[in-house]
Amino acid sequence: MRKKALHILFTLLLMAGTAGLNALTLDEAHDILNTIDESRNLTTTDFSAVMTMISEDPDKGVEKMKVQQFRRDDKDMFLMLFLEPESKKGQGYLRVDDNLWFYDPESRKFNHTSMKDSFGGTDAKHSDFRVLSLAEDYKVTTITEGKLGKFSVYILDLEALNDEVTYPKEKLWITKDTNLVLKSEDYSGTGRLMRTSLYPKYTKVSGKYIPTVMIFIDDLIEGKKTQISMTNISTKTLPDTIFTKSYVERVNR
């Protein structure tokens, strides 16, 4: 009898302890989503970086691609120039407003697509592809706490608020102190794990945390994975000439 009472007391204490630890409310968790969105938003400054993408595929092996990125998000401008592989060096995508050009240095020709044009013959338009926002597109359903490696994290379960998002359910592992997403799992509507993303490295630029290493694991095809790393990150103002067709041609001379 005494043993049983002790057991109940121990359980109650444990529950109280957990309740105390689980202090984050759903509203506060939602604020974290806002913070994450905010850190992803680079509309106030220009942005440049070299992005290295290594994809592993059980059928195709390992492929590496290196791209120089220049972005001016508030003006809807970007330029992406391939640095590697050598066979694609100098190819580039230039976006200015609703115009998207692809440049092939071999033929020295641009191919123009309007963002207003339909996308790949479907009803979707390029302009339909807006940047998704965690805070606007998802609601937090549960909050738990745990550890990821040595990091203490909040684990948030999210559910989509609309059908525009790619994944109806998400799970995020967020550091308690800095609100950095370390890991996310994307689920289908039926709860099937589709993709796991890992963010093991960040850098702080102009007060914003930018992931410098990202790993995307395809949970549907075993062995399919992509790692992306960002180097030479800068938020210095870029010359206006960067976002022009003539720059793309000149850099290829």
Place this chain on the structure above:
Amino acid sequence: MDNVLLKIAYRNIWKHKTKTMIIGILIALGILLLVVGNSFMDSAAAGLRKTYIENFTGDIVITSSDLKNPSMFMDGIMSDPDSAIPLIPNEPEIESYLAEQKFVDAFNPQIAGAVGIRHGDDQGFSLIFSFNPERYQGVFKNNIDLIKGSFLKEGEEGIVLSSDTVKRIVDDGGAEIKVGDKILLTGINNLTGTKIREVPVKGIFRFKNDSPQLRLLSFLDLTNMRIINGMLKNKVSEANLSQNEKQLLGQIDENSLFGDEEGDSGIVSDTSEDAGTIDYLSILGDTSKRELYRETDPDSWQYMVVKLAPGVNPSRAIKTMNSWFNEHGIDAKAHSWLEGAGAIAKMSNTLKIVFNILILIIAVVGVIIIMNTLVISVTERIGEIGTMRAIGARKSFVRSMITLETLMITLIFGLIGAAAGIIITAVLGKVGFTASNDFLQVLMGGKVFHPVVSVSAVILSLIIVGGIGIFASLYPVSVALKISPVKAMGEN
């Protein structure tokens, strides 16, 4: 004896006119359906065969054995754009082998692809075949009508557009495409990514034996097609990875990935506002190496189209070729024209099988109906058969009598049905059908369909009718033979 049997059978058929007519009409209708239906199917198959063999598959298509779907319309590639059509290995060796074979009339190596087309601000799409123009015309003689301009010439850059591709662009509100206009072609491959080529329009054509699939095809010169497909002389070297990048390959251990000490210092690297001064004009660095990936491989081919000498059995030729590939360790495979023709042609073949199954069902139903009517007829003649047995008629006599009766009905009405089928098919063949949609056009093997009486269909229907006659008489015969003469005469 035979005369007696014939007389009795004739008398019985005449005596039971109504029943004879019911069975007869059913048989005649069945045979008519069989003759007309199979003639249609055979004519459509011949049309389809002609469309494909004479326009783009030849009798045999050789590909790499790694190619899962040998359809020259790239059915497999369309459903998985990431995959590429593998090249035919040891292509020059295969060419020498084919040149020595007496059963081979002509052959032509080809490349296929898909491109986006831009003419000014107008856009379109086309499937592409690329080949040595003279060799192509040697295999596919006089198979196209040039509407404008000229055909491709060896060593000359350019595209000959299908009239349907031009029509689709113009129908979308685009400007007219003229010979000499320059158009931009864009295609994607796994090795060199997106490629853009500017080529002059050399001509506009249509296939003489038109089909909806063929209308998607345009012809492009080899150099540009190989550039768009990334068919390079120098192979792209393997990815050069740093130590850090190699560490992240394979299985990821999350505990070690996030195993550094907790806090900013563990995960956030040195804050950096500035990556230093960027020399914007030297971003690409040394660009000399990329020139290596601009030279195309003149021996790279995806398909070898083979026309056989007249009278050669294609299945036997395929077997011979595949044995030769095996013996010489060449990873190539010969396929029938049907495999090369892709999904739509295969679907048409499947429809023929479905039609034949339907015919079989109709035949079974016919047998049951005829059998039933004959059983009733035999039951009505119990007394007569009993009397015949009583005055000494053997079982074999009764069996022969009923079988002959059935055979006479089925053969007479079967012949009437076959004759009607031949007349109807011949009339429809004269009039011709115009396919109301693309699907029917593929099935019929052309825009206007003229069914021709198929001799094999007539022979087949007569065999079936004989079979029905014999089969349908089996049960009534067994009923008749069970009749006891005493009982039968008593009932009488």
